Amino acid sequence: MTTLLTSLQNSRIKNILKLQNRRYRDAQQMTVVEGIREINSALQSGIVPHEAYVCPELITDAAEKAVYSQLQSLAQTTNMALFTVTPELFAKAAYRGQSGGILLTIPYLHQTLKTLSLPEAPLLLVIDGGEKPGNLGAILRTADAAGVDAVIVTSQPDNRGTDIHNPNVVRASLGALFTRPVVEVPADELLPWLHQHEIAVAVLTPEGERPYTQTNLRGKIALVMGSEAYGVHPFWLSHADIRLKIPMFGTIDSLNLSVATAVVVFEAVRQRQETAPGTSEAQ
DSSP states (O other): OEEEEOOTTOHHHHHHHHTTSHHHHHHHTEEEEESHHHHHHHHHTTOOOSEEEEOGGGOOSHHHHHHHHHHHHHHHHSSOEEEEEOHHHHHHHOSSSOSTTEEEEEEOOOOOTTTOOOOSSOEEEEEESOOOHHHHHHHHHHHHHHTOSEEEEEEOTTOOSOOTTOHHHHHHHTTGGGTSOEEEEEHHHHHHHHHHTTOEEEEEOTTOSEEGGGSBOSSSEEEEEOBTTTBSOHHHHHTOSEEEEOOOOSSOOOOOHHHHHHHHHHHHHHHHHOOSOOSSBOO
């Protein structure tokens, strides 16, 4: 059954706006997903929304209609609440103009280190203290394209960094947040887990001892990337098995975090697709 909402003062619409704030998201353990690609990715990954808001007047193409039909089925078979809203209400609730007339609220993802299923030689990506949601979203797109086995977002005691449930992360990832395992965990909990699984810690830093292209990235490895403003946290630098660097030949001394991540990740992919052994071990 669909409920029609018409009032601009509706409490549910106001709540969607509040979910742009991390404090409210964390309190409710809910976030917002909009955009047909992002919504379709969430649904295909098996996520059942808490609520779905649709504006039929804005649902025009085949992809949007297919998603709407799927939500109508979910409303009949699950506890998901389905609401129809006017164009005015949707414009108020939606963060961006072109959202395909559909917006979801979904529960927080609760992937943990214990629930990760890894291959024999996993390629993990650790993002420590990334400040910008857009960067994290772009990194998730890279992780999906490269087939990274998991993305792990770590936090330090000072709590700087981006939360994975920021709606801007969902948007910038184009839904890749839902296609790769993504875990949030404190750095001091991740390190012993990596040691337990004999996964090498490779930290990317301008002070690295070895260019990333001259290191064997085929084995069990976690590539640790730090924030653009602060670099890799000293915690990771002190526990690195190898420190890698990207050689810079111009006047600028660093790359955008998502660009640097893509460069190193796809070098790891290239090496893993080759059969010849590497010249230097990361472990």
